[in-house]
Amino acid sequence: MRNNKDLFEESKKYLCGGVNSPVRAMKPYPFFTERAKGAMLLDVEGNSYIDYCLCYGPMMLGHKNPEILDAIKHQLEKGTAYGTPTENEIIFAKRLAQVVPNVEKVRCVSTGTEATMNAIRLARGITERQKIVKFDGGFHGAHDTVLVKAGSGVMTTAIPGSKGIPEASIKNTISVQFNNIEALSSVLEKGDVAGVIIEPIVANAGCIMPEKGYLKEVKRVAKQNGTLLIMDEVITGFRVSLGGAQEYFKVNGDIITMGKIIGGGFPLAAFGGKKKIMNEVSPEGHVYNAGTFNGNPISIAAGLKTLDILERKETYANIKEMTDKIMDGISDMTSKMKTALYGAPGMFCLYFGVDKVKNYEDAKKSDTEMFKKFHKELLKRGVFLPPSQFECNFLSISHDADIIDKTLENMGAALKTIKK
Numbered sequence: 001m002r003n004n005k006d007l008f009e010e011s012k013k014y015l016c017g018g019v020n021s022p023v024r025a026m027k028p029y030p031f032f033t034e035r036a037k038g039a040m041l042l043d044v045e046g047n048s049y050i051d052y053c054l055c056y057g058p059m060m061l062g063h064k065n066p067e068i069l070d071a072i073k074h075q076l077e078k079g080t081a082y083g084t085p086t087e088n089e090i091i092f093a094k095r096l097a098q099v100v101p102n103v104e105k106v107r108c109v110s111t112g113t114e115a116t117m118n119a120i121r122l123a124r125g126i127t128e129r130q131k132i133v134k135f136d137g138g139f140h141g142a143h144d145t146v147l148v149k150a151g152s153g154v155m156t157t158a159i160p161g162s163k164g165i166p167e168a169s170i171k172n173t174i175s176v177q178f179n180n181i182e183a184l185s186s187v188l189e190k191g192d193v194a195g196v197i198i199e200p201i202v203a204n205a206g207c208i209m210p211e212k213g214y215l216k217e218v219k220r221v222a223k224q225n226g227t228l229l230i231m232d233e234v235i236t237g238f239r240v241s242l243g244g245a246q247e248y249f250k251v252n253g254d255i256i257t258m259g260k261i262i263g264g265g266f267p268l269a270a271f272g273g274k275k276k277i278m279n280e281v282s283p284e285g286h287v288y289n290a291g292t293f294n295g296n297p298i299s300i301a302a303g304l305k306t307l308d309i310l311e312r313k314e315t316y317a318n319i320k321e322m323t324d325k326i327m328d329g330i331s332d333m334t335s336k337m338k339t340a341l342y343g344a345p346g347m348f349c350l351y352f353g354v355d356k357v358k359n360y361e362d363a364k365k366s367d368t369e370m371f372k373k374f375h376k377e378l379l380k381r382g383v384f385l386p387p388s389q390f391e392c393n394f395l396s397i398s399h400d401a402d403i404i405d406k407t408l409e410n411m412g413a414a415l416k417t418i419k420k
């Protein structure tokens with residue numbers, strides 16, 4: 001019989017560290033997924049797990065959503081990649097422009113990494129400035145400019161960053177503390193920063209919420225200093241509301257990056273903004289972007305069906321109700337423990353050993369050993385959280401009341417065991 005341990009041993013021979021993305025590495029070994037449906041993952045040993053990782057965010061419609069499958073089957077019959085424009089790309093772009101605030105035009109790419117890399121290039125191209133500001137613990141993909149004090153998997157590696165990045169690329173990246181407007185102002189006021197890239201909720205250091213009015217201040221300070229605001233909605237977009245964090249917090253970005261959910265489980269991402277900004281992108285403008293798989297027909301078909309489902313009235317109401325339910329349950333069972341719980345519709349994070357987390361430094365003070373024990377106990381009981389304290393948990397439309405009740409029951413049992 002194939003088992004997780006043996007597969008990992010085999011995997012290590014051919015894949016770096018046995019995985020294709022570092023966040024998937026789990027001690028002593030990860031489980032290998034055989035199939036998935038709704039809120040559930042099934043591994044090669046026949047164990048099933050309620051999934052709160054959801055492929056690190058994209059699977060908001062649950063795994064193997066039948067409507068998405070139908071949409072892509074239909075497209076498969078017509079071909080998979082053409083390298084020419086398609087009508088569906090226009091329909092998709094138009095629909096993005098209808099639902100995402102401050103977006104009139106987009107360029108579709110394949111990954112969130114490409115979306116943020118190009119958004120940054122665009123900000124540099126328009127302002128003719130070189131410097132970029134990001135926030136400690138914010139993760140915007142694995143490209144050179146943004147791997148400075150980055151969150152996600154970078155937080156758990158020995159070297160906080162990455163080797164192989166030329167000094168010249170990171171010397172233009174300044175990382176500042178989240179929820180600290182003075183720190184941002186003092187950098188921007190020098191007038192040489194092209195763009196500020198921000199995760200409106202820092203979901204790659206858990207789930208750090210912006211303090212009241214903070215994002216509006218970020219926008220104000222950026223504007224005052226001629227700096228473009230890049231709202232990285234790769235996680236929050238189509239999750240906290242149809243219009244993402246911009247709609248949820250009522251704040252505008254100049255360039256908006258989208259990914260994960262919009263592809264309905266396929267590689268699809270985009271960056272967009274007002275025409276005036278997006279007209280600077282090639283071939284109309286002089287900021288270059290290209291990609292063989294940009295606007296891939298299969299991804300676009302899945303993306304269009306995703307928008308159909310997200311636009312249904314009940315989608316976000318249900319997501320919010322289920323997020324409240326799980327957060328209330330967790331809050332009750334941890335009321336006598338030193339923990340901090342944060343969330344927004346469709347996402348949440350429980351930090352151990354701290355009372356509050358308002359920035360990356362606070363997040364790093366959390367008790368990661370306790371988290372590891374919690375994670376392990378939950379896994380034994382069939383609940384899969386992303387395997388790091390610094391990743392966010394996600395809900396899909398398949399996470400119904402029964403699934404949440406079952407999760408809470410198992411969380412209660414797991415907490416009892418680790419407190420002993």
Ligand SMILES: Cc1ncc(COP(=O)(O)O)c(C=O)c1O
Pocket residue numbers: 056110111112113114116139140141142152199204232233234235259260269
């Ligand atoms: C906020 C944010 N931006 C960008 C990215 C990069 O996206 P991708 O992994 O699709 O390249 C991620 C990935 O987790 C992310 O969380």
